[in-house]
Amino acid sequence: MEMKSPPPCPNTVTIRRNPHRKARPTPATNNRQIPISSSSSMKREVPSFPIEDVLSMELPESHSSSVTRESVSESLKVFLRIRSLLPAKNLAKVGSICDPNARSKAKNVWPQNPTKKKQLVKDKDVKWKSSKACITLNDSQSVTLSTPVALQELKRIKSETFGGFSHVFAPESSQTEVYERMLKPVVEEFLKGKSGMLAALGPSGSGKTHTIFGCPREPGMVPLTLQHIFKETEESESQAFRSFNISVFEIYSERGKGEKLIDLSPDGVDVTMHQSTKKGLREVTVSSAQQAESLIAHAMVKRATAMTNTNSQSSRSQCIINIRHGGANTQSNNAVLTIIDLAGAEREKKTGNQGARLLESNFINKTLMVFALCLRSLLEHQKNPKKPLQKHFQNSLLTRYLRDYLEGKKRMTLILTAKSGEEDYLDTSYLLRQASPYTKIKYNNVDEPLNMLPNKRHYQMSSTTEHMKRMKLGTGSDRTEEEKSVEEERCLSEEGALRICNSNVNSCGTLKSDCAYSAESHRECLIMQNFAKAIWKILKEYNNKLKVAEFEIQSLRESVGDERKRCLELEKELKDLKSLCTCCTEVRVDTDLVSGLELGECESHTVHEENDKAVDAYLDCIQYVASEQDSDGTVTSNSCVVDASCLHIENSIQNNFQEKDRSVDANLNPVKCVADEQESDVTSCDGSVVNGLCLHVENSTQNNFQLDQRFLEKDYTTEEINNSEYVEIKEFAVSPYQSYGLVRDDSCSTVELDQLLSGEDEATFDPLVSTQDDVIVTKGCDYVDQSDNEPILVTSSTQLDSGKSDRKPLNSPSTVPRSLNASEIEVESKIPTSTFQEAKDGLPPVKDVSSTLACELMDDPLSETRVTTSCNPEKPKRRLMPASSILLREFGTSEVIDEPEKLKESRGRKKLAGDEWKRTQGSISLLRLLKSNLHL
Numbered sequence: 001m002e003m004k005s006p007p008p009c010p011n012t013v014t015i016r017r018n019p020h021r022k023a024r025p026t027p028a029t030n031n032r033q034i035p036i037s038s039s040s041s042m043k044r045e046v047p048s049f050p051i052e053d054v055l056s057m058e059l060p061e062s063h064s065s066s067v068t069r070e071s072v073s074e075s076l077k078v079f080l081r082i083r084s085l086l087p088a089k090n091l092a093k094v095g096s097i098c099d100p101n102a103r104s105k106a107k108n109v110w111p112q113n114p115t116k117k118k119q120l121v122k123d124k125d126v127k128w129k130s131s132k133a134c135i136t137l138n139d140s141q142s143v144t145l146s147t148p149v150a151l152q153e154l155k156r157i158k159s160e161t162f163g164g165f166s167h168v169f170a171p172e173s174s175q176t177e178v179y180e181r182m183l184k185p186v187v188e189e190f191l192k193g194k195s196g197m198l199a200a201l202g203p204s205g206s207g208k209t210h211t212i213f214g215c216p217r218e219p220g221m222v223p224l225t226l227q228h229i230f231k232e233t234e235e236s237e238s239q240a241f242r243s244f245n246i247s248v249f250e251i252y253s254e255r256g257k258g259e260k261l262i263d264l265s266p267d268g269v270d271v272t273m274h275q276s277t278k279k280g281l282r283e284v285t286v287s288s289a290q291q292a293e294s295l296i297a298h299a300m301v302k303r304a305t306a307m308t309n310t311n312s313q314s315s316r317s318q319c320i321i322n323i324r325h326g327g328a329n330t331q332s333n334n335a336v337l338t339i340i341d342l343a344g345a346e347r348e349k350k351t352g353n354q355g356a357r358l359l360e361s362n363f364i365n366k367t368l369m370v371f372a373l374c375l376r377s378l379l380e381h382q383k384n385p386k387k388p389l390q391k392h393f394q395n396s397l398l399t400r401y402l403r404d405y406l407e408g409k410k411r412m413t414l415i416l417t418a419k420s421g422e423e424d425y426l427d428t429s430y431l432l433r434q435a436s437p438y439t440k441i442k443y444n445n446v447d448e449p450l451n452m453l454p455n456k457r458h459y460q461m462s463s464t465t466e467h468m469k470r471m472k473l474g475t476g477s478d479r480t481e482e483e484k485s486v487e488e489e490r491c492l493s494e495e496g497a498l499r500i501c502n503s504n505v506n507s508c509g510t511l512k513s514d515c516a517y518s519a520e521s522h523r524e525c526l527i528m529q530n531f532a533k534a535i536w537k538i539l540k541e542y543n544n545k546l547k548v549a550e551f552e553i554q555s556l557r558e559s560v561g562d563e564r565k566r567c568l569e570l571e572k573e574l575k576d577l578k579s580l581c582t583c584c585t586e587v588r589v590d591t592d593l594v595s596g597l598e599l600g601e602c603e604s605h606t607v608h609e610e611n612d613k614a615v616d617a618y619l620d621c622i623q624y625v626a627s628e629q630d631s632d633g634t635v636t637s638n639s640c641v642v643d644a645s646c647l648h649i650e651n652s653i654q655n656n657f658q659e660k661d662r663s664v665d666a667n668l669n670p671v672k673c674v675a676d677e678q679e680s681d682v683t684s685c686d687g688s689v690v691n692g693l694c695l696h697v698e699n700s701t702q703n704n705f706q707l708d709q710r711f712l713e714k715d716y717t718t719e720e721i722n723n724s725e726y727v728e729i730k731e732f733a734v735s736p737y738q739s740y741g742l743v744r745d746d747s748c749s750t751v752e753l754d755q756l757l758s759g760e761d762e763a764t765f766d767p768l769v770s771t772q773d774d775v776i777v778t779k780g781c782d783y784v785d786q787s788d789n790e791p792i793l794v795t796s797s798t799q800l801d802s803g804k805s806d807r808k809p810l811n812s813p814s815t816v817p818r819s820l821n822a823s824e825i826e827v828e829s830k831i832p833t834s835t836f837q838e839a840k841d842g843l844p845p846v847k848d849v850s851s852t853l854a855c856e857l858m859d860d861p862l863s864e865t866r867v868t869t870s871c872n873p874e875k876p877k878r879r880l881m882p883a884s885s886i887l888l889r890e891f892g893t894s895e896v897i898d899e900p901e902k903l904k905e906s907r908g909r910k911k912l913a914g915d916e917w918k919r920t921q922g923s924i925s926l927l928r929l930l931k932s933n934l935h936l
């Protein structure tokens, strides 16, 4: 369905985000191709994957392990809250906000010492006048305490810096802010099943109670905690998960006589505590924040407070609030959240306490001192494990109750409250000096399963462990309680939490599963961490290898490019050489170089460049002849001997080459076959019987070879010859060649024994009367006879004359005639084209054929080489003594020849036998020596 676009409004401008797309023909293939804009700016560049950046990133050494360490080795969290600097008058107002009865209570503060009262009035005036702060916040974790001018002489310091706090709350910090930052994480952990404890520590009147309980307008940590936990569990379906057991009690010493543990719940009674076991402490189950707050409010009413000169409602006891999961959830979650409002340290001079208040004050101070000693001992023990953990906890009920916390077995949080006025400098200085080192306390291997244990169970476990140790040591039960306690403590401290955990596995099913889960999680974490490290390492190694490989590829490409250039140069060079060899219009063979050859009327041979391969081959042969001639004109080449006189290649016959090349091939091939079969007395080739000794191939039109009947053992009819594979031939017709080693089965050359007496006169050749000297071997018999008047092309002919040699030929039979006239044995053939083709495939170049046979001839020390021409066979034959022939041959081999000839020579040498080549190479040095000595 086509949608017609509305007509364009003349006043509107259409802005196209994308350029126009030109219509283009539908591609033939189904694959839709995304049109690519020709403009480079429109090309969508896909950013490559930043592998380099990724690989260059350093993997944190042990991120997960650091996290683990952080969770395992956590410092004691110490917060500092600075109370706002308010004049006493304003403070009273502030206090009255939270506690309406504060003013009236203050009036009723006991004891009312008139003298002190007057002094207080004076102090108030002083405070009012000197409302300067001695604490300044450096940052969120440190403060500087400045010594008032009046005390600088006494303290000899002007200021002190205290740092390392988890957070320092400024005076203007609200309760909510304090809760959010300080207690909320602890509460959340508690809801997850981890116990926690918060204790407020500071001098009297610094705001501990205010921070912990607050007031209706500013609810403190406890109300906020209750609201939090009930809010969190509101959505829980089960009632059991929405109820908590809350116990509130105080440790109080009435008039300094002993310590009492008083249950502050509505129906609470005195609680007896043996070791850490509390008897009679009532836990109130609450299911809402209101119920809990009501309970806390009731407890606060019951709590012992008194008016002092520093606080209108000074706490006289250590108040402890425990919140635990209630109902059925208690069994599965034993986590306890403990919030403690400690009584403030008091200075007698400052508070003006007397009598019972003074006793209470002493008790409070003592408890706080024990508390501080426990933490100090823990710190020193952690700094130097050789230092034993002191048993300060035994010195107060509070510290006994908080033993696990004070010994670092459970995590706790401290909030220090400090007054910032100069008049509170001493209290604040004492507090900070005492408590700031607590920030260095570490919790090593504190595991939650330990925290989840109820105190009773923990001590039972400790007793069990101790009992087992005692059983191992064989110690009796005659130990005192104190010794047991001390030993138990030592064992606990030495075993560590993990071992305790393992012990718990045996005693507690829940604990066992928790421990196993924790250990498994930790193990999985380590495995994954190591796995990630290994992969990262492998990736980096592969990256390095990749870089190396790329570098190698680049270098190889460069080298390939160089080789290509070189190859092109070589090809060009080869082309030039070829053009020099074949493309020249005229190739001349210097007659001087072939002086040993009788060239007859033809001193130069001209071949036109248009000649075919056969002609090229002949040219090569000529060149070989030329190159292999020594200065004396003696043919000494071991690679090629060509009767140059047989080559009558002139421009006049160039057309004949083109026309008659097949004839040339035809003449070559059968002769080759003859040579292959020469080992037998009678040579057969393609069913034709030929005489291997005397093969004169002419460009005849006859199909059959014709054998001279004189060389046959008996009279054959022409029909018999043509039809039979073998005919018997006279011995003399074969033996001379065998004796001279001319005919070999590996020879691929053509052999023609020919007197070359014009090839016509049969009477001139009589094998029966011919001598050995007259034996002539003509090799490479290609006979192209155009006509009687035209020049005759004989590709190559080598005449071997051994008759006049003093040496006797090998296996030379005395009865064998020495000379044969090839013309008398005339084989005329016209071999079918198919036969030519078959033979042509295996036919090596003419020059190779010639060279092979020539080499064999030259290798025979008894043989002599004579090159004659078919044009003038009467020319004198050149003879060489074998030794000199070899030397000259070797000498010729060691000669430095130019490159084109060298190439051709190497091509010819490939045909040589391996041992022969080695021999030639090996004697080069000798030849050089001879050359230098003989001045050759």
Ligand SMILES: Nc1ncnc2c1ncn2[C@@H]1O[C@H](COP(=O)(O)OP(=O)(O)OP(=O)(O)O)[C@@H](O)[C@H]1O
Binding pocket: 082, 083, 084, 091, 094, 095, 096, 098, 099, 102, 171, 202, 203, 204, 205, 206, 207, 208, 209, 210, 211, 311, 313, 314, 315, 316, 342, 343, 344, 345, 417
């Ligand atoms: N940050 C504060 N903001 C407002 N009022 C505060 C703050 N801190 C303390 N006050 C007020 O100062 C008075 C004394 O505080 P509080 O009773 O909490 O001190 P304390 O440290 O508990 O003393 P003690 O150890 O004697 O019990 C209270 O009336 C309280 O309302």
